[in-house]
Amino acid sequence: MKTRERPYSTWFAIGLLRGKSVFGLLLLLNLSIFNCHATQSSNYDTLFKSSADNERLQALAERLIIGENASGSFTQHRTLKVLKKPLISHGRFIFDYRLGLVWQQTQPFETTLILKEGELIQIDSAGRRQVSQAGSNQGAAAIAQTMPKLLSALLSGNLSDLSEHFNLYLKADDTRSEPQEGEPAHWQLGLIPKDPLLVKAIPQMVLEGDKQVSALILLSDNGDSSRIEFEQISKAPLSQEQRLLLSDKQGEDSPKVQPEAKPEPYP
Amino acid sequence: MIDKLALRLSQYPARLKFALWVLLLCITTLTGIQLWQGGAKIQSDILAMLPKIQEDPLTETALARVEEQLSNTVYIALLAEDESQAITAAQTLIESLSSDNRGAFVDIRSADINQAQALNHFYFNHRFNLLTQAQATALSSGKLSELIEQAQSQLYNAFGYANSSLIANDPLLLYPDNLRALAPKQTLQVQQGILLGQWSPTEADESSNPPTKVAAIVMAKGVGSAFNPNTQELQMAVLQEAFETVESQNKQIAFLKAGALFHASAATKSAKSEVSTLGLASLIGVSLLVWLAFRSVMPLGIALLTITTSLLSAVVMTLLIFSELHLLTLVFGTSLIGIAIDYNFHFYCERLAQAEKSANDIIKQIFPAISLALLTSVLAYSGIGLAPFPGMQQVAVFCAAGLFGAYITLSLAYPLLAAGPLPSGEKPLTMAAAYLKKLNSISQLLNIKTGMALLFISVILAAFGLHRLTSDDDIRNLQQSPESVLNEEQQLRSILSGGTDNQFLLVRGETEEQLLQRLEILTPKLNNAVEEGLIGNAFSLSNYLPSKSKQESNYHLQGLIYQQHLAKIFESLGLDDSLSSDLVEAYQKAKGSYIDAESFISSDAGKLFKPLWIKPTPLQDQYGAIVLLGGITEIDKLESFFTEQPYVQLVDKVGEISGVMGQYRQLTLWLLAIAMAIAALIFSTRFGIKLAAFVVAVPALSAVLTLSLLGLIGAPLTLFHALALILVFGIGVDYSLFFAESKQQSRGVMMAVFMSASSTILAFGLLAFSSTPAIHSFGLTLLLGIGFTFMLSPFIQTFTRTFK
Structure with a gap:
């Protein structure tokens, strides 16, 4: 059989790749066509007017550095306008600069999200696993790109990495006087994604803290918001059990739910 | 008759003939200038010289669509150390290409954000008709709670897609x-509107390069055909400038390019350099030959004049008939130098041999032979012209017109221009005579026994060679792009993970609905083909255009949500009750509004897919859909894979054309035999049957020997070999003709044949060094064929001496 890589065929061959990737980050569009109520939480208006300069960012970064790994628990308050009451969930997280991130919700039901090396593993309440390669579909790609970058930059205090992907705004109480010893000033860091698609999904983010990061707030244009509060952040080296969870060893013998097999479509 | 014509011609005064020649020359030149200004152009599209195959209108449309889509797009990868550098470089490139006002490229883009929005915009309104396989199964098997659970889980995900606006329209988040x-599985990311991929160096240069780089992809659509040299030049220049702009900002950026443009540009470049190097080498060689033989400036000047007029008439005639000149024609055409000069050689060699005669007398003497030679050459070229290749037809017209130009120059201009005296040239003539004498003595040495032995050996060798002769008609051999172009393209393909082949499936239907249902049947088969490794990927419109019956059933299934269980869903998810009436109303309103092909392909979302959908036209009443295939491994198996679906047709133009090439290769060989028979018939009116047979036998034997030699060296036979054999006959028969005509005075002829064979070999032999396989085979065949003819033709004289 002749190889198909002959020149005549390749003229044609690369052809209809055109538009192959136009679907990138499709879901991240956040269905912006319905965003008719552009109510912006005014709490943060002043924050997003104060651009962060490098010097102050650096000062913040130095205080934030927590090392290569972290673990802790979180409480998430999610307020959606169409719901009668806010959704509150609890869980824990494990982060390692090299290994990746485990985001495990324990209440009101258990779901786990493991991100490592561009792979996103989702385990739902029934224990079904879905593995997707970063980029294999938009949703996964978006989260896979944003979350680890954000968190690893935040948790390791690498703010220059952050500024590559976000416009940064800083409001800190340390502008008036030197922070008192043992009494760290409260600060807010505003982030607006530079990526035009990401900015549609998450128009604004706010990171709050004093000595450490204490909360991450996601704001959307339609009035929905999510507030994730970090608690008991530990910089101690990860335990064996935590490492095991991160490396997701148990996943290898359980069957993986693959996305529907379908021809790879692109014109 | 020819003799009478020669006599009549010689009676006109030389000045009158010359005036006529000048007049003809002026007319030709003026016509040429007019044609050139009227938009005649040089064509380098290899497709333009391929045969046209008759297809039904639907297939024809599909082929045209796919070709147009494939040939104009260029792909650029910008390789950088990190993402931000790659993104900046890609943005610079896009900006630089877009700001150029020469209009070389349109549609310059990387990731198309608007397209994504457009798809969303189009499909959201049809959400009540859409369900994935899993969703449909869950609904139809009464597992609504499963869907509710999944929605619940999404609601809690702060980084997911659930938000108030979506939930208000799609409470179970099915959309x-x-x-x-609808989105492909892909390995590319999108950041800030730029497509990013991973590039890994090939094994060869792994040591010198960092392991991986980030590749930003930029695509652009060229305006005009990539095969038009002017367009090519413009597009390449615009690209080069844009690259320089990027480089001026960041020197570390490397580029990878792919697209038909780069193949075409490389082909033009190599053809241009071949025309100039081969043409120049051939010209220098011929000039040197003339100088050595005649030791005079005059014959050289006349030779150059002959070549010039010959080329002029060739170009003008070709442009007149085809209104364009193919670059390959020009490359083939350089060999015209070698043939056109033959007439000149015959004239001068005769003059040298018979110094006492005037130019006019010589022309009168050689006129019959030259006229017959022209006739047979034109006959040979007509044979080439019968091939269904516009490119080869051009070559035929080009060469025939060129020869005719040389012929006219000889008969009309030589009597005046070439009348000057020649320095005596006994030396080459003596050498020619000595060579002939030697041949003569060899042929006399041959007795029956050794002759038979020699014959036996050559028959065995020829039979062995012919037996080993294989053929290869793959038209992809016509285009051999440089390694660097192929290499870059391969790397880009691996970044983009795959590509689309030029073979595709064409699915037919009598109605739109029938076609869409057939596409739905085809989808699982395509998945099987991918799993079995027959193809790497496939792209069908089926995902985008569900059939009406499928949409109906999906709408019906969603009734379970909006008409039966909405209260339960609202309660489980804690949704605000005020939303429910709007949802029910929206569901009811959507009844009967279906996604249809026409509105899809004319929407912003579907305009990209428009080429894949073929509507009925006055010429054909069927609907057609193109299914693109990539990474085909075994085309034969694939063909039989769809036999159960008679409405699915695998369109493989390359394969079909290759098949036609094979047919015409055989036909050409038959034509050669017929041409030989006709020539023998024409000659027999002048020489008698025996000598005529002998005259034709020389090129015939040469052809057989050439074929067997090709078999021995293992070169597969192509149409181009066959076409070259026709030329071998056309030129080679001249040699034997001249010998047959010359009767006893053959040393002038021997010298002329020697010189013309040398010049032909110089011209065509040089073609054997061409990097284009087609031209190479053509040249090689002529080199061998003319070589054999040259060796064999003097024996005609032995025949005339022995039998007359």
Whole structure:
């Protein structure tokens, strides 16, 4: 059989790749066509007017550095306008600069999200696993790109990495006087994604803290918001059990739910 | 008759003939200038010289669509150390290409954000007709709670897609999965509107390079055909400038390019350099030959004049008939120098041999032979012209017109221009005579026994060679792009993970609905083909255009949500009750509004897919859909894979053309035999049957020997070999003709044949060094064929001496 890589065929061959990737980050569009109520939480208006300069960012970064790994628990308050009451969930997280991130919700039901090396593993309440390669579909790609970058930059205090992907705004109480010893000033860091698609999904983010990061707030244009509060952040080296969870060893013998097999479509 | 014509011609005064020649020359030149200004152009599209195959209108449309789509797009990868550098470089490149006002490229883009929005915009309104396979199964098997659970889980995900606006329209969050099903599995990321991929160096240069780089992809659509040299030049220049702009900002950026443009540009470049190097080498060689033989400036000047007029008439005639000149024609055409000069050689060699005669007398003497030679050459070229290749037809017209130009120059201009005296040239003539004498003595040495032995050996060798002769008609051999172009393209393909082949499936239907249902049947088969490794990927419109019956059933299934269980869903998810009436109303309103092909392909979302959908026209009444295939491994198996679906047709133009090439290769060989028979018939009116047979036998034997030699060296036979054999006959028969005509005075002829064979070999032999396989085979065949003819033709004289 002749190889198909002959020149005549390749003229044609690369052809209809055109538009192959136009679907990138499709879901991240956040269905912006319905965003008719552009109510912006005014709490943060002043924050997003104060651009962060490098010097102050650096000062913040130095205080934030927590090392290569972290673990802790979180409480998430999610307020959606169409719901009668806010959704509150609890869980824990494990982060390692090299290994990746485990985001495990324990209440009101258990779901786990493991991100490592561009792979996103989702385990739902029934224990079904879905593995997707970063980029294999938009949703996964978006989260896979944003979350680890954000968190690893935040948790390791690498703010220059952050500024590559976000416009940064800083409001800190340390502008008036030197922070008192043992009494760290409260600060807010505003982030607006530079990526035009990401900015549609998450128009604004706010990171709050004093000595450490204490909360991450996601704001959307339609009035929905999510507030994730970090608690008991530990910089101690990860335990064996935590490492095991991160490396997701148990996943290898359980069957993986693959996305529907379908021809790879692109014109 | 020819003799009478020669006599009549010689009676006109030389000045009158010359005036006529000048007049003809002026007319030709003026016509040429007019044609050139009227938009005649040089064509380098290899497709333009391929045969036209008759297809039904639907297939024809499909082929045209696919070709147009494939040939104009260029792909650029910008390789950088990190993402931000790659993104900046890609943005610079896009900006630089877009700001150029020469209009070389349109549609300059990387990731198309608007397209994504457009798809969302189009499909959201049809969400009540859409369900994924899993969703449909869950609904039809009464597992609504499963869907509720999944929605619940999404609601809690702060980084997910659930938000108030979406939930208010789609409480179970079914729509995002449907939209996702429209998106390809891909390894590319999108950041800030730029497509990013991973580039890994090939094994060869792994040591010198960092392991991986980030590749930003930029695509652009060229305006005009990539095969038009002017367009090519413009597009390449615009690209080069844009690259320089990027480089001026960041020197570390490397580029990878792919697209028909780069193949075409490389082909033009190599053809241009071949025309100049081969043409120049051939010209220098011929000039040197003339100088050595005649030791005079005059014959050289006349030779150059002959070549010039010959080329002029060739170009003008070709442009007149085809209104364009193919670059390959020009390359083939350089060999015209070698043939056109033959007439000149015959004239001068005769003059040298018979110094006492005037130019006019010589012309009168050689006129019959030259006229017959022209006739047979034109006959040979007509044979080439019968091939269904516009390119080869051009070559035929080009060469025939060129020869005719040389012929006219000889008969009309030589009597005046070439009348000057020649320095005596006994030396080459003596050498020619000595060579002939030697041949003569060899042929006399041959007795029956050794002759038979020699014959036996050559028959065995020829039979062995012919037996080993294989053929290869793959038209992809016509185009041999440089390694660097192929290499870059391969790397880009691996970044983009795959590509689309030029073979595709064409699915037919009597109605739109029938076609869409057939596409739905085809989808699982395509999945099987991918799993079995027959193809790497396939792209069908089926995902985008569900059939009406499928949409109906999906709408019906969603009734379970909106008409039966909405209260339960609202309660489980804690949704605000005020939303429910709007939802029910929206569901009811959507009844009967279906996605149809026409509105899809004319929307912003579907305009990209428009080429894949073929509507009925006055010429054909069927609907057609193109299914693109990539990474085909075994085309034969693939063909039989769809036999159960008679409405699915695998369109393989390359394969079909290759098949036609094979047919014409055989036909050409038959034509050669017929041409030989006709020539023998024409000659027999002048020489008698025996000598005529002998005259034709020389090129015939040469052809057989050439074929067997090709078999021995293992070169597969192509149409181009066959076409070259026709030329071998056309030129080679001249040699034997001249010998047959010359009767006893053959040393002038021997010298002329020697010189013309040398010049032909110089011209065509040089073609054997061409990097284009077609031209190479053509040249090689002529080199061998003319070589054999040259060796064999003097024996005609032995025949005339022995039998007359």
